Amino acid sequence: xxxxxxxxxxxNPLYGxxxxxxxxxxxxxxxxxxxxVAPANLDMDEARMMAVAAKDILERRRVVGTLGxxxxxxxxxxxxxxxxxxxxxxxxxxxxxxxxxxxxxxxGKVALVFGRExxxxxxxxxxxxxxxxxxxxxxxxxxxxxxxxxMVCCYELFVAEGTFVPPEELSPECAGATREHMFTxxxxxxxxxxxxxxxxxxxxxxxxxRIFGRNxxxxxxxxxxxxxxxxxxxxxxxxxxxxxxxxxxxxP
Amino acid sequence: xxxxxxxxxxxNPLYGxxxxxxxxxxxxxxxxxxxxVAPANLDMDEARMMAVAAKDILERRRVVGTLGxxxxxxxxxxxxxxxxxxxxxxxxxxxxxxxxxxxxxxxGKVALVFGRExxxxxxxxxxxxxxxxxxxxxxxxxxxxxxxxxMVCCYELFVAEGTFVPPEELSPECAGATREHMFTxxxxxxxxxxxxxxxxxxxxxxxxxRIFGRNxxxxxxxxxxxxxxxxxxxxxxxxxxxxxxxxxxxxP
Numbered sequence: 001x002x003x004x005x006x007x008x009x010x011x012n013p014l015y016g017x018x019x020x021x022x023x024x025x026x027x028x029x030x031x032x033x034x035x036x037v038a039p040a041n042l043d044m045d046e047a048r049m050m051a052v053a054a055k056d057i058l059e060r061r062r063v064v065g066t067l068g069x070x071x072x073x074x075x076x077x078x079x080x081x082x083x084x085x086x087x088x089x090x091x092x093x094x095x096x097x098x099x100x101x102x103x104x105x106x107x108g109k110v111a112l113v114f115g116r117e118x119x120x121x122x123x124x125x126x127x128x129x130x131x132x133x134x135x136x137x138x139x140x141x142x143x144x145x146x147x148x149x150x151m152v153c154c155y156e157l158f159v160a161e162g163t164f165v166p167p168e169e170l171s172p173e174c175a176g177a178t179r180e181h182m183f184t185x186x187x188x189x190x191x192x193x194x195x196x197x198x199x200x201x202x203x204x205x206x207x208x209x210r211i212f213g214r215n216x217x218x219x220x221x222x223x224x225x226x227x228x229x230x231x232x233x234x235x236x237x238x239x240x241x242x243x244x245x246x247x248x249x250x251x252p
Numbered sequence: 253x254x255x256x257x258x259x260x261x262x263x264n265p266l267y268g269x270x271x272x273x274x275x276x277x278x279x280x281x282x283x284x285x286x287x288x289v290a291p292a293n294l295d296m297d298e299a300r301m302m303a304v305a306a307k308d309i310l311e312r313r314r315v316v317g318t319l320g321x322x323x324x325x326x327x328x329x330x331x332x333x334x335x336x337x338x339x340x341x342x343x344x345x346x347x348x349x350x351x352x353x354x355x356x357x358x359x360g361k362v363a364l365v366f367g368r369e370x371x372x373x374x375x376x377x378x379x380x381x382x383x384x385x386x387x388x389x390x391x392x393x394x395x396x397x398x399x400x401x402x403m404v405c406c407y408e409l410f411v412a413e414g415t416f417v418p419p420e421e422l423s424p425e426c427a428g429a430t431r432e433h434m435f436t437x438x439x440x441x442x443x444x445x446x447x448x449x450x451x452x453x454x455x456x457x458x459x460x461x462r463i464f465g466r467n468x469x470x471x472x473x474x475x476x477x478x479x480x481x482x483x484x485x486x487x488x489x490x491x492x493x494x495x496x497x498x499x500x501x502x503x504p
Binding site: 017021024025027028029030050052053054093095135136137138140141142143144145147148151152155158159163164 | 269273276277279280281282302304305306345347387388389390392393394395396397399400403404407410411415416
């Protein structure tokens with residue numbers, strides 16, 4: 001697991017709330033190794049409040065005196081910056097760096113280094129980093145909150161690591177024969193209620209097909225739409241209950 | 253600009269700090285349309301503090317009584333959820349939905365709907381949404397802070413909108429002839445200082461080539477490495493200053 005080899009390093013963080021938020025963001029994205037370099041006198045009540053269920057990461061944080069100590073056992077050290085300039089020419093986005101970070105984290109420690117809330121990392125601190133990251137942001141307001149910047153970087157790593165399995169459609173896309181059966185029933189229904197006549201039926205059914213064809217249509221969706229047609233036909237014809245082999249409307 | 257058509261809707265937000273953080277995240281990612289549905293009695297001092305330079309978005313927020321009002325002029329309404337379950341089967345990640353959202357936002361308003369901090373959106377509220385979003389997160393702690401969830405969604409939209417121009421290398425990758433010239437100078441230097449002898453030179457130069465070949469090498473990089481070799485040769489041979497057509501070491 002590459003993610004367990006990725007360390008978040010905060011240089012001189014000022015606010016306990018941010019540190020707590022970062023613990024939660026790390027837990028959300030499968031990270032757990034937090035190192036603080038010479039933190040300010042942090043409000044730990046606020047840190048615990050913002051960490052919510054990630055207090056274990058907060059409690060297991062390591063505090064060191066210098067950035068060099070925090071990076072001593074790390075291969076890659078990715079420094080974050082919002083500014084371009086000297087030493088900052090070769091910066092890339094989190095998404096661009098992510099494959100390189102995960103590759104390096106397969107065999108060794110990787111640090112993501114974040115600067116102080118008010119002024120970021122100094123040139124001397126950036127020089128200790130092997131590479132530079134810039135989070136994409138609007139030129140009108142490029143400076144992200146510290147915890148937000150950490151979240152974006154961790155999120156990119158978590159998504160790329162690929163352990164998250166997106167939820168899947170529970171119902172498969174319906175087969176062509178089923179869909180055609182539905183259109184046959186709808187045509188019968190629309191004629192029966194006088195919504196269209198035989199002359200205009202083909203043209204109107206193209207419109208109906210367009211509406212249903214614009215997006216995936218699952219077996220469940222088709223069952224609902226066939227049940228609707230069946231129920232309308234039953235209601236307008238004779239009010240007799242549908243025959244037993246044709247069940248009534250389904251609930252979604 | 254699609255982003256100006258994308259609205260962030262917060263249903264019953266409880267904490268002013270989160271609302272302020274969301275204003276900042278929106279400004280960072282080029283969004284500005286914020287609607288609050290029946291907010292709690294928010295701590296506005298905290299909201300302004302966390303909004304930092306995005307106070308204009310906070311001041312221009314619209315407050316409505318029901319989610320229906322917030323969505324009245326929206327085409328797509330994307331509801332966010334962390335849970336799977338009834339009504340939640342067809343959920344997708346922000347990255348999967350982003351092209352659809354940007355497409356819809358070219359011609360109309362799109363809402364991204366976020367629930368209360370402690371309990372998310374109700375099934376009734378999710379039913380008012382046209383589609384569902386789930387932010388990828390660790391099964392060990394899937395629940396993101398509200399402002400963090402908003403940031404991830406806005407970040408995906410901003411990146412996909414493609415207005416952010418990543419910083420470029422200021423120096424182009426060096427040409428093969430220049431690189432070979434550098435290796436010739438290094439070979440001469442390494443022989444001169446006795447780091448290798450003629451018998452082992454070819455083998456050692458393969459190692460040197462591997463080190464420099466592993467990553468891009470720019471004109472600037474090569475100039476530094478050629479300057480180094482020139483300076484070593486000068487120092488160990490006679491201490492005479494390098495001829496005027498061969499400048500000394502460059503600063504990075």
